[in-house]
Amino acid sequence: MSPSMKSGIRRRTVIGAAGAAAAAWSGARPAIAQEAFPRRPLTIVVPIPAGGGTDYAARLIAEPMGRLLGQPVVVENRPGGNDVVGLMHVARSQPDGYTLLMGYCGTMAGRAAIGGTGSVSTADDFVPIGQVSDTPQLFVVHPSVPATTLPEFIAYAKANPGKLSYASAGNGSMHHLGTELLKSRAGIDMLHVPYRGTGETISDLIAGRIQFYMNSPPPLVSLVRDGKVRALCVSSNDPHPGLPGIPPIAGEGLRDLPLNVWFALYAPRDVPAGLRAQLTEAMRASLAEPQIRQRAFEAGSLVNFQGPEEVAQRLRREIGGWREIAAAANIRAD
Incomplete structure (x- = not known):
């Protein structure tokens, strides 16, 4: 065997041993991999065309959340199919915390109440990160x-x-x-x-x-x-x-119409709880910044952070309420 071939074998052996050691270390320290989140940009999917309230809510929190997380947060509009295209994209994405959904009550509760979200269940296929705002129409x-x-x-x-x-x-x-x-x-x-x-x-x-x-x-x-x-x-x-x-x-002359518009950030159902907690804390801190609250206020939007449990309860409650109203008005999915 030539000296160059012996050298190549030794080099591959060293690399292989190092890779095995790294894999063993990674397997022994799973918490370190989670603590490193995020390592690349995140995306907030808006299932509605640009220019509306959902788009505004996503862009309101994208910059401060990215700054606090140490990675850019990109807003991506994916309209189509009465919002189902965007919902399905997020629901089927890798549950790694990098693909999120800005949910609008009209989609998450209203369309869900009439069976208008296709094969996606807004209550079961996503987990809330937190509520952005809660504003009268x-x-x-x-x-x-x-x-x-x-x-x-x-x-x-x-x-x-x-x-x-x-x-x-x-x-x-x-x-x-x-x-x-x-x-x-x-x-x-x-x-x-x-x-x-x-x-x-x-x-x-x-x-x-x-x-x-x-x-x-x-x-x-x-x-x-x-x-x-x-x-x-x-x-x-x-x-x-x-x-x-x-x-x-x-x-x-009218009172108690349940018409407040709310927007909440969601993740796919199987995103680990630890990553969700990091996202929730970054969102909470972002919405606590005075300049963010003022920016929303000047646009007529009232920031009102609510945690994941409150958002989940509100969604299920409103799906039930809108289902009754839709039935009375004979409203069905498109």
């Missing part, structure tokens, strides 16, 4: 509608049954279920027009092709300030602290 109309208050709008709708239209992000979305609840409580009739994303909806709202819309404040606040749409009220019993001058729905 803003009711707006096109300026051509001769109403400046909710009672005036209801009176106008009653005088023109079936002639007004309202927008939603599809069957089971919060816009859909919430407006159907409003219709039932107020005794009015409006045509439902589903859209694929907030951007398309707002374009048609500004153009006057739809007359009524309810959504979380961030996509609408600037339109109200610019006079492109008119705000009627917020959906809460109490005034919204960030929207002075816009009355609460309780002062407009």
